[in-house]
Amino acid sequence: MNIRDKILIVEDERSISGFIKTVLVGNGYDVILAHSGAEAFSMVSSHCPDLVVLDLGLPDIDGMDIIEAIREWTQLPIIVVSARTLEKDKVEALDKGADDYITKPFSAAELLARVRVAIRHTRASGIMTGSQKYVSGDLTVDYDKHMVTIKGENCHLTQNEFKIVALLSRCAGKVLTYDFIMKELWGPQSRGSNQILRVNMANIRRKIEKNPADPKYIFTEVGVGYRMVEAE
Numbered sequence: 001m002n003i004r005d006k007i008l009i010v011e012d013e014r015s016i017s018g019f020i021k022t023v024l025v026g027n028g029y030d031v032i033l034a035h036s037g038a039e040a041f042s043m044v045s046s047h048c049p050d051l052v053v054l055d056l057g058l059p060d061i062d063g064m065d066i067i068e069a070i071r072e073w074t075q076l077p078i079i080v081v082s083a084r085t086l087e088k089d090k091v092e093a094l095d096k097g098a099d100d101y102i103t104k105p106f107s108a109a110e111l112l113a114r115v116r117v118a119i120r121h122t123r124a125s126g127i128m129t130g131s132q133k134y135v136s137g138d139l140t141v142d143y144d145k146h147m148v149t150i151k152g153e154n155c156h157l158t159q160n161e162f163k164i165v166a167l168l169s170r171c172a173g174k175v176l177t178y179d180f181i182m183k184e185l186w187g188p189q190s191r192g193s194n195q196i197l198r199v200n201m202a203n204i205r206r207k208i209e210k211n212p213a214d215p216k217y218i219f220t221e222v223g224v225g226y227r228m229v230e231a232e
């Protein structure tokens with residue numbers, strides 16, 4: 001018998017928590033519900049869920065504070081669900097340690113895809129070795145050879161371009177903020193302009209995308225960062 005993943009939904013609007021619950025239960029997940037921040041804290045510690053779906057706008061505690069508090073003691077994946085379309089809120093949530101975000105209104109398919117990615121990434125972290133390849137469509141990232149190919153043809157990425165694609169592909173399906181990418185690649189002193197990243201990304205797209213204006217492999221999350229398509 002499979003052990004089902006248990007997902008905690010923290011959401012004060014019953015219609016939305018009901019929708020999320022229906023979708024997740026229908027797809028084989030166990031679901032528990034919290035309708036306030038205080039309830040969420042007690043359920044995270046008493047039920048040890050595999051993932052939290054967290055609404056940022058709760059009646060008692062700000063969702064950002066909940067992310068921060070959870071991150072003090074566990075790496076349990078958190079997907080933020082928010083009506084806030086402000087990019088700075090998405091960035092703040094991700095930088096505080098949320099794994100992903102979905103903006104209301106969202107579809108069942110979108111929710112399930114995000115949940116799958118977040119759970120897979122916690123399982124995979126620590127197991128990932130440097131000798132794997134990432135493959136999606138015609139694109140292959142070979143971490144050993146430091147090479148990206150399309151249909152077997154070398155794309156001739158520069159070292160910086162390769163580092164960006166390698167990082168995004170290792171976190172495929174997850175959005176990475178500009179700040180996170182810059183710090184990972186160029187160290188903590190690299191705060192500031194995203195210009196270098198944008199220039200590199202334009203070059204990467206010219207090399208790997210058939211139509212750089214309509215990318216298939218690396219998507220821009222406007223004002224937030226980049227997300228690479230999931231591997232096959």
Ligand code: CA
Nearest residue numbers: 012055057058
């Ligand atoms: Ca709410």
